[in-house]
Amino acid sequence: SQKIEQNSEALNIQEGKTATLTCNYTNYSPAYLQWYRQDPGRGPVFLLLIRENEKEKRKERLKVTFDTTLKQSLFHITASQPADSATYLCAPTADRGSTLGRLYFGRGTQLTVWP
Amino acid sequence: NAGVTQTPKFQVLKTGQSMTLQCAQDMNHEYMSWYRQDPGMGLRLIHYSVGAGITDQGEVPNGYNVSRSTTEDFPLRLLSAAPSQTSVYFCASSYSNRGPFNEQFFGPGTRLTVL
Numbered sequence: 001s002q003k004i005e006q007n008s009e010a011l012n013i014q015e016g017k018t019a020t021l022t023c024n025y026t027n028y029s030p031a032y033l034q035w036y037r038q039d040p041g042r043g044p045v046f047l048l049l050i051r052e053n054e055k056e057k058r059k060e061r062l063k064v065t066f067d068t069t070l071k072q073s074l075f076h077i078t079a080s081q082p083a084d085s086a087t088y089l090c091a092p093t094a095d096r097g098s099t100l101g102r103l104y105f106g107r108g109t110q111l112t113v114w115p
Numbered sequence: 116n117a118g119v120t121q122t123p124k125f126q127v128l129k130t131g132q133s134m135t136l137q138c139a140q141d142m143n144h145e146y147m148s149w150y151r152q153d154p155g156m157g158l159r160l161i162h163y164s165v166g167a168g169i170t171d172q173g174e175v176p177n178g179y180n181v182s183r184s185t186t187e188d189f190p191l192r193l194l195s196a197a198p199s200q201t202s203v204y205f206c207a208s209s210y211s212n213r214g215p216f217n218e219q220f221f222g223p224g225t226r227l228t229v230l
Contacts, residue, residue: 043205043221103219107157
């Protein structure tokens, strides 16, 4: 069955530094990978989608990479701010040869940015 | 647009009781799904629907029923509540279930406790 692992449950960094979150997956080959942000007591919010043929994608201070050989995605937040503190979820999409792009979510990494 | 709405926000049930969690979206999305989120387990798919009248099981469907009579509504029914169903439930919708179009819009969640 599909397995998704996100690095350490918690990551603490100082404001201004770059946060790097890792998402590894096994036993399937997603054609797309999504990242979400979840704040306490709220539903996840979509951040970025990257396709398998896109090595890197950027949105403001966010950067995502997708390495299908390593079966890994890295999520970077540059110049991090306390407001970036949240849980970040990765969701590789199983869409290869299927009519159903079902999402499987990792458990998430809780990021804390301290001043 | 209200987006995805869920009611109730909180619910306490006794073992054996039944109830329906409501979910509605006003974005004319064809794909809707229900997840449960438990500490340390991440988001797990319960049931999903690719359009009115079409539903299917996700990873953890036992003890839950769904129906989709309209595009807007996707209620989740607990047939006979058990303590193992204590969780936070999220409803989500997307324009499509295909690849780059299945960015998920999540509701605010329902926190359910079964005693």
